[in-house]
Amino acid sequence: MASPTPTDTAAHDTSQIPAPEGSITVTVRVLRFNPEFDDEPHWESYDVPALPTDRVLNLLINIKSYVDGTLSFRRSCAHGICGSDAMQINGVNRLACKVLIKDLLAKGNKRTTISVAPIKGLPQMKDLYVDMEPFFEAFKAVKPYLIAYGNEPTHERIQSQADRERFDDTTKCILCACCTTSCPVFWSDGSYFGPAAIVNAHRFIFDSRDEGSEERLDILNDTEGVWRCRTTFNCTDACPRGIQVTKAIQEVKQALLFKRV
Amino acid sequence: MQFHKYDVLIVGAGGAGMRAAIASATESGAASPRTAVLTKLYPTRSHTGAAQGGMCAALANVEEDNWEWHTFDTVKGGDYLTDQDAAEVMAKEAIDAVLDLEKMGLPFNRTDEGRIDQRRFGGHTRDHGKAAVRRACYAADRTGHMILQTLYQTCVKHGIEFFNEFYVLDVVLTETENGPVASGAIAYELATGEIHIFQAKSIVFATGGFGKVFKTTSNAHTLTGDGMGIYFRKGLPLEDMEFYQFHPTGLAGLGILLTEGARGEGAILRNESGERFMERYAPTIKDLAPRDIVARSMVLEVLEGRGAGPEKDYVFLDCTHLGEEVLETKLPDITEFARTYLGIDPVYEPVPVYPTAHYAMGGIPTNVDGEALRDNDTVLPGLYAAGEVACVSVHGSNRLGTNSLLDINVFGRRAGMAAARYAARSEHVELPDDAAETVEGMVQHLRTATGGERVADIRTELQQTMDSNAAVYRTEDTLKQALSDVHALKERYGRVAVHDKGKRFNTDLLEAIELGFLLDLAEALVTTALARKESRGGHAREDYPDRDDVNFMRHSMCYKLLPEQKEENAPLGLTGFTSDIRLDYKPVVFTRYEPMERKY
Secondary structure, three states: OOOOOOOOOOOOOOOOOOOOOOOEEEEEEEEEOOOOOOOOOEEEEEEEEEOOOOEHHHHHHHHHHHOOOOOOOOOOOOOOOOOOOEEEEOOEEEEOOOOEHHHHOOOOOOEEEEEEEOOOOOOEEEOOEEOOHHHHHHHHHOOOOOOOOOOOOOOOOOOOHHHHHHOOHHHHOOOOOOOHHHOHHHHHOOOOOOHHHHHHHHHHHOOOOOOOHHHHHHHHOOOOOHHHOOOOOHHHHHOOOOOOHHHHHHHHHHHHHHOOO | OEEEEEEEEEEOOOHHHHHHHHHHHHHOOOOOOOEEEEEOOOHHHOHHHHOOOOEEOOOOOOOOOOHHHHHHHHHHHOOOOOOHHHHHHHHHHHHHHHHHHHHHOOOOOEOOOOOEOEEEEEEEEEOOOOEEEEEEEOOOOOHHHHHHHHHHHHHHHOOOEEEEOEEEEEEEEEEEOOEEEEEEEEEEEOOOOOEEEEEEEEEEEOOOOOHHHOOOEOOOOOOOOHHHHHHHOOOOOEEOOOOEEEEEEEEOOOOOEOOOHHHHOOOEEEOOOOOOOHHHHOOOOHHHOOHHHHHHHHHHHHHOOOOEOOOOOEEEEEOHHHOHHHHHHHOHHHHHHHHHHHOOOOOOOOEEEEEEEEEEOOEEEEOOOOEEEOOOOOEEEEEEEOOOOEEOOOOOOOOOOOHHHHHHHHHHHHHHHHHHHHHHOOOOOOOOOOOOHHHHHHHHHHHHOOOOEOHHHHHHHHHHHHHHHOOOEEOHHHHHHHHHHHHHHHHHHOOEOOOOOOOOOOHHHHHHHHHHHHHHHHHHHHHHHHHOOOOEOOEEEOOEOOOOHHHHOEEEEEEEOOOOOOOOOOOOOOOOOOOOEEEEEEEOOOOOOOOOOOOO
């Protein structure tokens, strides 16, 4: 996607937003786009009162509630668990509900500017809404479910604590797409599975109860699979759940090279 | 307008909805009913994913336990308003529900022997209250996340069809000679603004709760009670709406949930002076008393001046003695929440906490097969409900921790099976000609309305009055205040206008519709709370501090009285905004347990 020209429009009237005691003014720039009316994306700015403990999501909600109801973005749990509000905040992928204003303020600074844009590499549908379907299609393509043959046990399958620990990190994934849409390979070639799909393949490949590793490794050995990864670590930096994404991808590569899990 | 036809339609893709979908598509024995799931989010965004601590089942993997003790705890935890036959079904089937999830791949924490590990949880006891028991199966403090992921993965495995970001705004009932029958649902597609008619033989509502009537809540922005609201506006009953659970340990001021599993692992509640105050309120199981008791105790500590902080308005959850390893391995998410949102590290400092609006015990009345009831005992054919939207009633007046993750799995499965079997023996019922008229009217009105009222203002005022007047403690005066506030807000809601008149991703318009559901449900909650002149479970009346079994050992049934004809000035709702509410009552089902005074 070509970078849009940053043509900020005139400031909006934000006086209706409630300003709590101790609030400072933050300028929020949003890369807006509504294909019903706009030819291309453009930046708009809003001066928003904010407390240092506010989440970036709170500011977007206030803009929507009191300034411009057409501003559109996904949100649900508001504490980093549902993965709805992935967006670029000052150029890096974050969940808007996990970034506090104080984390963005330079020391002693009473005013700051925050730029918010949709995650990159998926089509922008309206403002911060992107089309998530390609992302979930890549997820589904790696068979992200337990594959086991033979009769089911009467009780639970036995799994040692060490075996359980082996894939613990990749079970944390919330499918927010922060990693995949921070990946330069994914930006240049949308057919690459992307880090999130590989993380979810890893979660099953290294699960001692699973018997589908070969099928999955075959899929990931494909031209659009793990070998496209250039180990730039953007994904690891972007993950709001602290998953060692690049390490997981490396482990899948190792499993392919040495044909063992 | 688009038209779709399915055998089984599931509304909501949280734990209950997806468990129902799996049961319908793969377990029912019916010949592969065509099943579709509609969700206003993406499935993995559902709030089941925010549940943390565990799912109870008497596996007895780590110590002696049995399902009868679990049944008893559930009944006693519900302050004896629980329907005992339903609680027994849930506790018995809990064991298979956990094992089913493990077989689907859920990564439970393990014991030294490699079996599913279990931890203590509030109100779950050994041998009818002797001591806390290890009954909660868990995956660190993201059990709900793992359940949601595992159920979604299983849906992907079976190729279950989803309609993502489709908001169901109405259910279609067709009048027959035997009364109303469910025949379809009307959905609004977020991406395009288009209205879709789904015809189905059976419809399962699994739309979750309505925590957004409160300001301080653990609930997601999307929990606006749409399913309950739709049902209520048809003149159909909602059961036990006055019983709303406040989870004791919300992050102070924010409401973000910190699992009861923390106390299960040994964390302690302390007041300003450091006293372990739960010893005074529940001498036997202390910090692991049920949530209603702990929440009330915390509020009393604050009201009596023993709160902490500059405003003395919270207490502390002390995890410091658990050690970094336990926090990082068994409670990593809540440790991070405290660090991220309050800048407090639970390894070294106690965490400020206060009760947060968490869970609706009430909802659409159902039987144990998830069949929706249109009065005390008549089934509404074709309509099912499961999970928080439903009231079976397994939670009575106060749900025990972990029993919601259990509820969604046991009754999600039961509703899905029953819906599929009903579909297999039934024909599609013809839809009325004006099936989509109500939703079309709401949407059309909002696209053109020019009134001066703003959604955010009404919503904020609603949440404030509910927090101030209808939260942990209530009185006649506060509830009357809340009721008059809600009535005034409903009147203003009639003049609401939205800024976004477009078709693409118009969440502005949908937030306005969701607010209408919240207003209706707030009115139901406050009205039933006013009528219940006793204190029981999640409903604590300062002016009636005791439980009154003589007059109130019964479920509330709350009906909206529909006007003779649609009101001119109420284009946004199905029936207008000044309708009266009629209350009725339904007996509690007793099997084994006589009501006793509740002591822990």
